[in-house]
Amino acid sequence: MxxxxxxxxxxxxxxxxxxxxxxxxxxxxxxxxxxxxxxxxxxxxxxxxxxxxxxxxxxxxxxxxxxxxxxxxxxxxAKISEKSLRDVLEVRRSLEELAIELACQRMTEEEVDALEQTQEVFKEAVACGDAMKIAETDETYHDVIYKGTGNDRLVQILNNLREQMYRYRLEYIKDEDKRQILLLEHDKILKAVKLRRVEEAKEAMREHIDNQEITVSKNIKEQEG
Structure with missing residues (x-):
């Protein structure tokens, strides 16, 4: 220590x-x-x-x-285990898909603008390269989507999961090669929301979470090996 x-x-x-x-x-x-x-x-x-x-x-x-x-x-x-990663991301994947579906249908133009602005802040954080800052701005990006659902109970459940997600989020972001992919994924989600394309947005969100699971799972295996 x-x-x-x-x-x-x-x-x-x-x-x-x-x-x-x-x-x-x-x-x-x-x-x-x-x-x-x-x-x-x-x-x-x-x-x-x-x-x-x-x-x-x-x-x-x-x-x-x-x-x-x-x-x-x-x-x-606590060690980061593949089981705990999978448990958290299985729940997150379902909730995020529901959130993006509702956000696509319900977000006001002001809220879509706020999501666009948050993505700009995220881009700046990626350019600076500070992992903690990238994780925080990534979290803020998702928060805007949650708020856009207009569903207080869903927001509450996602916020309860937030702390458990944060460690995996940070572990993912530590992998510098993945940061540009993250940016592209955020752009894809944003574009689908702006065009109100629900299925496209859900698919982009699913891919976003799947990529996180693949990368962090690989990192856990390497650390254990």
Whole structure:
């Protein structure tokens, strides 16, 4: 365990949320590696906080699937497994197809313009090459589609899945060769939405999710090998 964890204090957030965000980012960025044990005392010392917010953060990270509680051993960073990837993406694929179908039918012209603007921001992030920024702008792109469905319950379910998707999203984006493909996929989806072509949009979205599964699955196999 290195000593490079930094707490970014935020006067608007309670300490437990700051600690949670710090540990979450460290896991997503790989600063806390898959399989690494999370020792409350050590983490409290490194972050200069008491054990209580550490314990609360670990509990929340377990709910997100980022941390695993091992009997008689304690907490450790969850490994990315092919099974968990498949489980999450099977659900995501169905929900995203439904979302894009509804968005195609219901998005206002203003919302379509917002999707176009979000794609421009995504392009800029890809050009800069910062993986975290690309992941965030990719997430925002999908958020605009979700909002365009006009279905609050669907948005709520997709938001609940968001945290579990984020790790795979980041893992996909780390593969620099795939970033241009991502851009083209977003363009394809956007074009279909603008033309209100439902089947075309659903097919583009399905391809978008399938490519993510293929790439991340390959990366997992390589890491295990």
């Amino acid at each position: 290195g000593n490079d964890l930094k707490v970014n204090m935020n006067e608007y957030l309670p300490l437990r949320d700051v600690v949670f965000n710090t540990l979450r980012q460290a896991i997503l960025k790989g600063e806390l590696a898959p399989g690494e044990r999370l020792m409350e005392i050590q983490l409290a010392e490194r972050l200069g906080v008491s054990r209580t917010p550490i314990r609360e953060a670990i509990r929340k990270l377990e709910l997100e699937g980022l941390v695993l509680m091992i009997p008689r051993k304690g907490a450790e960073v």
